[in-house]
Amino acid sequence: MKRFTSKAIVKAIQENPRESRKEFMLEIFKKEALKSSNVSNYQFWRHDNNPIELWSTPVIKQKIDYVHQNPVEAGLVYKAENYVYSSARDYADEAGLLSDIIVFRSFG
Template identity: 35%
Template sequence: MLVGSPFSRRQILDLLEQRKATTFLSYFAYYKRKHKTEGHYQFWQEGSHPEEMNNETLLIQRLAYIHNIPVKRGYVDLPEHWRYSSARAYAGKDALLPIVLLY
């Protein structure tokens, strides 16, 4: 499951309902019964909440954590070796998507 905002949750669930995506909706309904009685679906992972990235130090910590996941799992030796990681761009290597810094 994912972690995110109630706004995006509602948009995704509305789209699934419009398209009659019963497999996904029944999956979310099944997990909702385990946790709470309010609402129909459990969309986001229980116990996780969005966190504002309001300073550069926190952003760098979270980015390093994400970049090191393939290393921790033993897929690569360095974060920039993972083809799908933005760590490649930060290391000055060719990346699948460019990184745009807004500061």
């Protein structure tokens, strides 16, 4: 999962002519790759993780909201769905870079 998504995201960054931070981001990913013995080009994801059991609808919603709010908290955008690389766009019924990235939808 991490290998597939990191390659897809890096490719999207590389091929997007409107991405003004392309060189900046790719340089950071390259520098991080140099620190790792098992990554050859770009280090996109962290190697450590903290798995959390998604045991209820409120917990799932909380974690999705947390991920969507990261670009807002970082000051990159004012609204989560404005961040072009976020699935928050799909949750707001807007078209994202990839089609239909809805991990969880609550009904009712």
